[in-house]
Amino acid sequence: xxxxxxxxxxxxxxxxxxxxxxxxxxxxxxxxxxxxxxxxxxxxxxxxxxxxxxxxxxxxxxxxxxxxxxxxxxxxxxxxxxxxxxxxxxxxxxxxxxxxxxxxxxxxxxxxxxxxxxxxxxxxxxxxxxxxxxxxxxxxxxxxxxxxxxxxxxxxxxxxxxxxxxxxxxxxxxxxxxxxxxxxxxxxxxxxxxxxxxxxxxxxxxxxxxxxxxx
Amino acid sequence: xxxxxxxxxxxxxxxxxxxxxxxxxxxxxxxxxxxxxxxxxxxxxxxxxxxxxxxxxxxxxxxxxxxxxxxxxxxxxxxxxxxxxxxxxxxxxxxxxxxxxxxxxxxxxxxxxxxxxxxxxxxxxxxxxxxxxxxxxxxxxxxxxxxxxxxxxxxxxxxxxxxxxxxxxxxxxxxxxxxxxxxxxxxxxxxxxxxxxxxxxxxxxxxxxxxxxxxxxxxxxxxxxxxxxxxxxxxxxxxxxxxxxxxxxxxxxxxxxxxxxxxxxxxxxxxxxxxxxx
Numbered sequence: 344x345x346x347x348x349x350x351x352x353x354x355x356x357x358x359x360x361x362x363x364x365x366x367x368x369x370x371x372x373x374x375x376x377x378x379x380x381x382x383x384x385x386x387x388x389x390x391x392x393x394x395x396x397x398x399x400x401x402x403x404x405x406x407x408x409x410x411x412x413x414x415x416x417x418x419x420x421x422x423x424x425x426x427x428x429x430x431x432x433x434x435x436x437x438x439x440x441x442x443x444x445x446x447x448x449x450x451x452x453x454x455x456x457x458x459x460x461x462x463x464x465x466x467x468x469x470x471x472x473x474x475x476x477x478x479x480x481x482x483x484x485x486x487x488x489x490x491x492x493x494x495x496x497x498x499x500x501x502x503x504x505x506x507x508x509x510x511x512x513x514x515x516x517x518x519x520x521x522x523x524x525x526x527x528x529x530x531x532x533x534x535x536x537x538x539x540x541x542x543x544x545x546x547x548x549x550x551x552x553x554x555x556x557x558x
Numbered sequence: 559x560x561x562x563x564x565x566x567x568x569x570x571x572x573x574x575x576x577x578x579x580x581x582x583x584x585x586x587x588x589x590x591x592x593x594x595x596x597x598x599x600x601x602x603x604x605x606x607x608x609x610x611x612x613x614x615x616x617x618x619x620x621x622x623x624x625x626x627x628x629x630x631x632x633x634x635x636x637x638x639x640x641x642x643x644x645x646x647x648x649x650x651x652x653x654x655x656x657x658x659x660x661x662x663x664x665x666x667x668x669x670x671x672x673x674x675x676x677x678x679x680x681x682x683x684x685x686x687x688x689x690x691x692x693x694x695x696x697x698x699x700x701x702x703x704x705x706x707x708x709x710x711x712x713x714x715x716x717x718x719x720x721x722x723x724x725x726x727x728x729x730x731x732x733x734x735x736x737x738x739x740x741x742x743x744x745x746x747x748x749x750x751x752x753x754x755x756x757x758x759x760x761x762x763x764x765x766x767x768x769x770x771x772x773x774x775x776x777x778x779x780x781x782x783x784x785x786x787x788x789x790x791x792x793x794x795x796x797x798x799x800x801x802x803x804x805x806x807x808x809x810x811x812x813x814x815x816x817x818x819x820x821x822x823x824x825x826x827x828x829x830x831x832x833x834x835x836x
Binding site: 369371373375377408409435436442473481484 | 584585587590594674701706707708712713716745758801821826828833836
């Protein structure tokens with residue numbers, strides 16, 4: 344009751360926000376390869392660029408918003424500071440004559456081995472972390488990127504399937520191992536045969552020498 | 559006889575040379591397809607006079623390094639010179655160049671090549687004096703990109719200043735001046751813009767103003783057109799083309815709460831048109 348009275352009877356003004364200077368925020372980005380093909384046993388690299396044409400720096404944090412289950416997605420880097428002079432590359436923007444640097448980011452994607460071939464989508468979120476105001480309503484821009492991934496059957500699986508026997512990657516590996524063992528044993532056999540022939544030739548030669556000397 | 563010939567060659571061919579540098583573009587540079595970029599190169603005449611000096615802007619068409627003058631025909635791929643009188647070879651305006659004189663030449667080039675292709679660009683300088691060796695600038699790699707995702711917020715916070723409790727329809731100070739602009743920048747793909755927010759809280763007093771007390775409009779500076787902000791992400795405007803400003807307006811209804819400073823966040827989302835909403 345007291346609290347309600349306090350709330351309603353507060354007569355003095357209060358501050359919702361006390362902010363200093365107001366800054367503009369620019370968020371620029373591009374995905375160099377939005378559509379990618381990936382083999383089920385391999386990973387793929389998606390290249391992105393991020394830039395900020397303003398003087399004021401902010402931090403960008405990348406995270407996965409949506410992805411197929413058990414897919415591995417790695418960002419390099421996953422968090423970085425951005426302003427117009429940070430980055431490994433340059434971006435020529437039609438609306439400014441200034442030299443703007445762009446931060447190169449690689450996104451590595453590896454599909455789950457149990458995923459079936461087909462089209463999949465990954466959504467990545469780029470959060471903008473601005474220096475927090477002590478008081479006030481901060482305005483934060485965010486971006487979302489959608490990638491279409493075409494998952495293809497791996498070359499390994501294809502090869503086995505063409506031989507009319509569907510084998511998993513593990514079985515294929517076992518198969519190769521067996522093949523290797525067979526080859527190894529064949530080599531041993533060949534080596535043994537070689538040794539035998541050399542021995543026979545040596546024996547024949549020795550006998551011939553003895554005959555020659557005695558004669 | 560051999561020594562005389564060698565001496566003549568030294569005297570007439572090696573006394574002057576062209577010192578060159580590529581000022582623009584930087585290496586590597588990315589450019590949006592069908593947009594222009596500037597190639598700018600400088601040549602210094604060193605060691606003596608250089609007669610008339612010419613610069614030719616080139617790209618790698620048949621070999622790993624620039625070997626072909628950039629096209630002057632409009633629409634040609636991967637580049638064409640987009641100028642009133644396009645010339646791939648330009649003469650120095652200050653010709654003939656005397657010792658230690660320099661000249662700077664600029665070309666405006668349109669990147670028409672296929673998306674995700676990379677090209678090397680550089681400038682070859684030569685003199686009308688055949689005894690002076692040609693010299694090529696270092697190269698810059700140009701990557702041609704599809705449209706970008708590029709937008710700017712012209713403000714980073716909303717300052718409602720001091721407000722009384724139990725007051726409604728308090729307009730944000732920037733409403734009158736249309737300060738709360740979202741610009742979809744030139745070169746950007748068409749974007750879908752979305753908004754949501756958080757409660758305004760005062761952690762010391764453990765008090766909050768729920769997010770729905772903030773309202774926003776994407777049409778006019780009129781409270782009656784405004785929507786309540788919520789945790790749910792809703793569209794501000796869909797399919798916004800490049801070079802467009804989207805103005806927003808904000809109001810705050812203050813419930814009967816403790817006096818103090820309240821903090822909150824408004825999120826503005828940019829998504830390429832057609833992609834999944836946030």
